[in-house]
Amino acid sequence: MAAYVYILASGQHGTLYVGVTTDLSRRIEQHRSGAVPGFTKAYGVTRLVYYEAFDSILEARARERTLKGWRRDWKTTLIESVNPDWSDLSATLA
Known part of the structure; x- marks a missing residue:
């Protein structure tokens, strides 16, 4: 089963949130709807700015723990390496 690590932002260089899920589209919709x-609800963190796919939830959770331990500037560099404009990537999801 595929699993994902994702980073949400409130805006460009805004508040960041790192999460993990097996259904990325559904999870992003849950964040957006405030469900x-x-x-994420308290700080308006709803823009999908980065995600990675893994073959298992265990791999995804390990990566999530790693990213949560990173300094903010490392996360910013990671995001900007694939999404320099901090665009909302949710439209690219199937």
Whole structure:
């Protein structure tokens, strides 16, 4: 089963959130609709700016833990390496 690590932002260089899921489209919609109480709802963090696919949830969770331990500037560099304009990537999802 495919699993994803994703980074949401409130805007370019805004508040960041790192998460993991097995259904990226559904999870992004949950964040956008406010169906998930917590950090992303409180801070308006809904723009998908980065994601990675993995073959298993265990791999995805390991990567999530790694990214959560990173400094903010490292995360910014990662995002900008594939998405320099911080565009919302949710439209690229199948």
